[in-house]
Amino acid sequence: YATGAKEILNGSHVVGDLNPYYSLPSIITAFIAKITPFSLDEVTLWLPAVFGSLVVIPLILIGRTLKNDFLGFFAALIGAIAWSYYNRTMTGYYDTDMLVVVMLVFVIWGMVEFFVNRNEKMFLVVPLFIIFYEGWYPQCRSVLLAILAISFVYAYFFSKDKKSFLFLTILLISLSGFSYYINLIIVFTLYIALKFKKELFEANKNILILFIGGLVLLAFSGTFDSLWHSFLGYFARNSLEENGFHFYSITKTVREASHIPFTLVADRISGAEWLFVFSAIGYILMLIRYPVLLISIPSVLIGIGAFKLGLRFTIYAVPFFALGFSYLSLLIAKYLSKFINEDAKSLKYILALLLVGASLYANIEHIIGYKVPTTFTKQEVLALKKLSKIASREDYVVTWWDYGYPIRYYAKTKTLIDGGKHSGDVNFPVSFALTHDQISAANIARLDVEYTDKLERAHELNQSFKTKGFLEDMMQKYGFKDVNSFLDSLKNPNFNLPKKTRDIYFFLPYRMIDIFPTVAIFSSIDLKTGKVVKRNFFYKASSFVDRGNFILLGRGIQIDKEKGLIYLGQNRVPIKNFSISFVTKDGKTISKNQLIHPNGALNVIFMKSYGSILILDDDMYNSTYIQLFALGNYNKSLYEPIFSNPWVKIYKLKR
Secondary structure: OHHHHHHHHHOOOOOOOOOOOOOHHHHHHHHHHHHOOOOHHHHHHHHHHHHHHHHHHHHHHHHHHOOOHHHHHHHHHHHOOOHHHHHOOOOOOOOOHHHHHHHHHHHHHHHHHHHHHOOOOHHHHHHHHHHHHHHHOHHHHHHHHHHHHHHHHHHHHHHOOHHHHHHHHHHHHHOOOOOHHHHHHHHHHHHHHHHHOHHHHOOHHHHHHHHHHHHHHHHHOOHHHHHHHHHHHHHOOOEEEEOOEEEEOHHHOOHHHOOOOHHHHHHHHHOOHHHHHHHHHHHHHHHHHOHHHHHHHHHHHHHHOHHHHOHHHHHHOHHHHHHHHHHHHHHHHHHHHHHHOOOOOOHHHHHHHHHHHHHHHHHHHHHHHOOOOOOOOHHHHHHHHHHHHHOOOOOEEEOOHHHHHHHHHHOOOEEOOOOOOOOHHHHHHHHHHHHOOHHHHHHHHHHHHHHHHHHHHHHHOOOOOOOOOHHHHHHHHHOOOOHHHHHHHOOOOOOOOOOOOOOEEEEEEHHHHHHHHHHHHOOOEOOOOOOEOOOOOEEEEOOOEEEOOEEEEEOOEEEEOOOOEEEEOOEEEEEEEEEEEEEOOOOOEEEEEEEOOOOOOEEEEEEHHHOEEEEEOHHHHOOHHHHHHHOOOOOOOOEEEEEEOOOEEEEEEOO
């Protein structure tokens, strides 16, 4: 989104570059940078803290609507700084999360305001919140639909009037996944009709027709399809089938979308396990006292279900558990104050504040100890800025998806994958390029770049582009029936590649070493079955002890220098290659290699400048990333070094 904002400010968008040029977060960010004296970097740094703090407003408004100002006030104190909410809205955490929960709570407040006070302004206010919410975060549709479903049940049992069903029907219509300006036209038209032609909405038949129309709009806008794909994305975690191929699912490797212990869920929602239990009791009692808050249940269930869905979802329960904690604190304080001194009216609030203080202390203690490094180091950014002066806006950088967004922001090039585009089918060719030999890497990189650029350009321009997927298209083009045969053919240095239309660069950071085994999994899979066919051996030791003939690496792993063996517990494995690499003063990597046992099963690399030792099998040792980064060995007919320092190396593909 920051790159999209940069393109808006500079008028420099390139078709097919994947940057969300037309997205609401980019537009708002660019607007703020334009009208304030702050730079874009400063705006993206501070905006999460500013926007994230806005959650206090709807929390206070909920308390006011329920005629309990202190309920909202205490909840606002907790909700804005609760463990997971702080983590995902802290200074510098520039992402849609900074308004995801804020807008959700605004929507729920508007619905509560309507049900409690029959405020007809909510016929317009809440749909506007929903439209903005959808523009900001399109994935919100699933939780909003769940909230609407609960709301219809609530209206049936508690309201039982036409106005409630009409209100919810208009909200349903505002959820249709069309462009925001179309939804705005629909909502404003309905609101004006409601103001001046009320008789149209008095007949049950008309409300029913409107409701059916809302369902039809949802169907035609693709909402149900997107919900189904979201379901598959989070519950089909082992592999996903695309066009007959089984790719490795990204949700197996992304920490924020992986399973977590329930104790961690409790900590992230409330700050501690006992605080979670306290909040849960308060939330249940609050639902009994204020049944209208039943509409918040879907959000709470998503938050609690984070132990299955992934840690990022805990934020959905935070504001409502904050309300629960606030409610129980006030309830306990009410009875304690009567017991201590019935005449001291302020005592209740003092006691409640003391209880709330326990929650604040636990969460503030977490905040003080929560230190997060920057996404990129200064040296990595300097490398990318240099690349931006060499590469054109149409060129591509091949690297793992973790680095996609920052590369586009600093290098101003295109990337194949990023934090939003990283499904198994698009990760496969990139993983293949990084973890296979240099010839195969060069060939698949050229094929993937030329294919992807045509695909993304067509998508953005709404042009027809018939494709069955990258691998199927390539197999058909080159006449292969078997995918493994096609992949083997990429080892051919004379592979008939398509015409070169742009340059390709390989971005190889040192930090990728730590995730390299994960990167390899995506192309170590049998695409016909979805099973990992080979578990590559890769071990990194950042601390070790040299005992003369033996090097102790920890975890029962030792290197016998005299015999050229690696001890893996009780197993003795002969070393094939022993390599030593070091970085020179000008940033180049030099390596020396000694063949120990020609038939050895494992290889050792002593990265002297980093104080690290790698133990890896032949596939990992001969991979493009290890050869180019760790050893500095590159095929001079295929690759040209563009930038090199201890933290990152950039190579240009010659073909």
